[in-house]
Amino acid sequence: MKHQKKFESQEQQQASETQSQQKTSAREFASVEELLRHDAKQTNVPPEIAQRLGRSLQNEPRPARSWWRRWFR
């Protein structure tokens, strides 16, 4: 009897954990844009790009300052 109660209590706990897991993983997005914004925020830029870009730009001639930037700064 004691064992059965313990088992039932464990089952209840597991069921409630599963429910809360489902609650935390289920999300609702009001629009496609909202969904994509969320996806964009979760997407990190691979650090390799910055390293590779740094190496590539080392071989590039330094661009001259444009008249526009000289004028406004």
Add this chain to the structure above:
Amino acid sequence: MDSSLTEQPAPNQPLPDLVSNEFAGLYQTHSREIYYLTLRFLGDAHKAEDATHDVFVKAYRKWNTFRGESSYRTWLYRIAINHCCNLRQNWANRHLVTNADDAVWESAAASGDSPLRVLEIKELGERIQKTLDQLSDEYRLLLLLVADEELTYEEIGVLTEQSPDAVRGKLHRARKVFTAIFQRSL
């Protein structure tokens, strides 16, 4: 409101101290949106890495021709869109509206503007990509651009060479097609 929508993304990797501070700042500020656009437009992480690298190399070369007539954001988007379209030129999917879009459009009317319910957030990116892959290049691009809150319909119109009204109309269809495919992909 969904708490995850307010989560702060990881900061972008700074450029090594090899280029001007100004350009390094440009990369730091805009690499995320350019990488995301190329990733979801091209549908391949390796191609997106290459494309993001190439876009910023091109921007660096054209740095002195930027006249401030648009924001840096739209300028970089222009370079990225041209680059991605060139990459896809040899691919079959060049039509503005594909048959797949038309077929889905027929069944999309019922989907309306219903919210997109997601049960498994872990595989969300994969599911979004599979849905985007089934859209035409134009619909995919419009949805990715409108998801950037900083861009106006006018700017999206300039970037995609059409009027803001045309952007609105196509986005209406693109959203419905996306929603229909996304909901079926469960």
